[in-house]
Amino acid sequence: MCYDAHPSPTDPDTLSISIPVTRADVLHQADIMEDAAVAYGFNALPRRFPRTTAFTAAPLPLNKLADILRLEAAMAGWAEVMPLILCSHDENYAWLNHPSPPPDAKPVRLQNPKTAEYQIVRTSLIPGLLKTIRENKRHAVPMKIFEVSDVVFQDLGRERRARNERHFAACWYGKTSGFEQVHGLLDRVVGMLRGTFVAGEKGGLGYWIEEVEDPTYLPGHSAAIYIRQTPSSPAKRIGTFGILHPTVLKKFELPFPGSVLEMDIEVFL
Template structure:
């Protein structure tokens, strides 16, 4: 296809598209024609000015992004081909994840620079961001990682001799085989450590265990002495998963159908549509691929209501449930968050069915000695809600869903909802 044909296809697609149709005139006015006086070939480029592009893209439905400008190479021909006469090569990468694109750029540049006239000669480029901040790429800095010698030997299964220095030198020699420069250091307690210099080409080394793996590979897995386990363990199911399956079985025997929803949802579905206020207790997703996957849910309610929304034409009553995880902020955890297993059930009929949900609660909590207390939650109807306590600890709540919450999900029939924290009863 000729270049003129390509752009005619672009304009035809833009003109017939229901979102981009009104921007066809803008696209045509943005075309710049360049005449190469040597070959008299007409080369057409779509050039967008960033200032005008911000206003344009912010109005497009599926291009809801601003301050983003990407000029793909429209022509891949002899003009940009690399030959023996090429002296300078400009390398550019574009991605939505800064960490990943830096890894790819560093790897590509370091490998490519080996074939330069002066080996490993790279000219950095200063990138000016939209907020005025500047960054210099590539970043070939070397990261140093301190690794305990005894930790490496213990993890591999090689006993550390009394004379640590020869053993240390052997480990340094093994790491050099893995192209990792190391040097020894002495801790305050008199123990020997090694400092590993991680080059930009070894982005796979993230933890001292990665260094230990490299030592084990070069040492040789077959050279590691075999030994019997120091402790005996018996494989079995996790108590939480086993108890969750029991709850699923009991709920299904009560006539409820199992649902499986996404753990990610939109910010509105997690808060405003449930009449909840965002107190900063939800984990947000950076650069979400869709507006429906903005935050990690901290309740199963929105997922079941969305399921009911798309199945509300089925015969009444509609009884669905889900046993799944929500994510809560936990500063004591190393990642700052923790999963929490919960049971949620939803009953929909021409009447609210509060007694139906209460019957399910009594079925589950028969042998747990629960105590039900009244409370006021905004997502439930006033004076039609209860909390569930187990051993003086609140583990859940149930009640009639508030009409305003139902209207947000376009549900006309009344519903009752139940949610229980499963790990609290183990």
């Protein structure tokens, strides 16, 4: 396997392994254990039943939550879409009127992208929704689409230097802006998750909205979503929604107005 292995000077029961440059496929300790199993022979391993009790498989809580949101949004008349997780840097930032990524939410970049369309891993679901509408804009309006999927951010404190966040996003596109439609969808899905609407930060436990100035949206027609779940926890901003700015619509070649909603759903676990 081209490894150079010798006992660790501090622990005789540990091996220190040097990986040659020719083994670019070795990334983690599990890859070394896989090579050891291949060298030993999978057929030479003893076969026996695991010493565990019978159990019933269950979905991860995050995936179960995502499925609940998909069902509720579909029952409200919205169609689910599944765009690609890769996009260009301009689509993720400049086309949404954000010239550069914020310092605390940097994207994961591809080292050698084959095309300009696949440069980074998305940090927002909105570009994928708008590109989906762009490719289907010859269909009848209004269009009501949503997506429940992951976005990715750099996180140097983790083993893989990145973290995933599960987001929920929706877009209304038609001859009217549909601001009240995405607002109604927000109230439906959060209410279904037993979230209570409160009148501002001092209204108690629950969620509320506050006007916010975001260049992605039309001035004076956007709001941030805040939530507080326990008396001792601070208020947390989990998303935004509003009417898209005309320059954003122009970048995505959309002639009609539209409104979008995006929020982090992991806070509801």
